[in-house]
Amino acid sequence: MKKAFYFLPTLLLTLSLASPVSAQNTNTQMHSGQNMGESQRQSSFEELGIRIHDRYQNHLRLYEQFFTKLENRRSLLASEGTDTDNLDRLVRVAKNQFGTTRGQVDSFSSFLKGQDYSGGPATLRNQIRGQMTQVRTEFTRLHTAVRQIVADIANLSN
Amino acid sequence: MEKTHHNSTINTQLVLSMALLLLILSSVVIGVAKSKQQVQVVTQAAPESELLTHSDDADSLEQDLLYLQMDPAAEELKVLNQLQ
Numbered sequence: 001m002k003k004a005f006y007f008l009p010t011l012l013l014t015l016s017l018a019s020p021v022s023a024q025n026t027n028t029q030m031h032s033g034q035n036m037g038e039s040q041r042q043s044s045f046e047e048l049g050i051r052i053h054d055r056y057q058n059h060l061r062l063y064e065q066f067f068t069k070l071e072n073r074r075s076l077l078a079s080e081g082t083d084t085d086n087l088d089r090l091v092r093v094a095k096n097q098f099g100t101t102r103g104q105v106d107s108f109s110s111f112l113k114g115q116d117y118s119g120g121p122a123t124l125r126n127q128i129r130g131q132m133t134q135v136r137t138e139f140t141r142l143h144t145a146v147r148q149i150v151a152d153i154a155n156l157s158n
Numbered sequence: 159m160e161k162t163h164h165n166s167t168i169n170t171q172l173v174l175s176m177a178l179l180l181l182i183l184s185s186v187v188i189g190v191a192k193s194k195q196q197v198q199v200v201t202q203a204a205p206e207s208e209l210l211t212h213s214d215d216a217d218s219l220e221q222d223l224l225y226l227q228m229d230p231a232a233e234e235l236k237v238l239n240q241l242q
Binding site for chain 2: 041044045048051052055056058059062063065066069070072073121124125128129132136139143146147150153154157
């Protein structure tokens with residue numbers, strides 16, 4: 001009787017604490033294991049997608065800062081009486097490309113919002129990679145455009 | 159004598175139960191800590207957007223150009239390729 005008096009409360013306490021744990025473990029391992037694993041995977045893809053989008057947004061901000069620098073140089077050259085017509089044209093081209101690039105980053109954001117992440121990992125990887133390739137293509141064009149501006153500024157400065 | 163043996167059995171069972179309880183609690187704590195760590199790896203904040211240089215002389219523009227040429231999501235692409 002005394003044995004039960006000591007043992008039962010301890011056992012009940014152990015079981016009451018263990019039950020949510022065992023339920024959680026079952027979630028991870030058994031039938032919910034699939035759902036849990038799947039939802040964890042979906043969440044990982046989603047988080048990564050958001051992080052990639054943040055990177056692109058940051059990169060766009062860097063380009064904005066760079067445009068400010070280029071504008072300062074252009075103003076300096078113009079104030080010295082240098083003909084900046086070609087430079088102005090290049091800046092317009094680059095700014096158009098900046099708009100296109102930003103549009104592509106926005107498309108990436110829309111893709112993330114519309115994505116249900118129900119596909120398998122290979123499908124999700126391919127979809128995100130496809131989107132990233134499109135964004136990178138536009139960033140490469142933008143880089144080419146600003147490189148031409150820097151080259152023209154160097155020519156005009158010499 | 160019998161009473162001492164009886165008490166000793168109860169004490170052993172009590173100690174074993176408490177050990178089991180501690181084991182379960184520690185596994186829960188470790189599990190929660192690990193899952194938090196995993197999420198932190200994925201949701202690590204992106205760095206502040208700053209150009210390499212704060213000048214607009216020719217050399218600085220060239221340096222910034224090199225920096226801008228880098229793929230901003232190169233690390234994330236590596237993670238994506240490994241994600242299962």
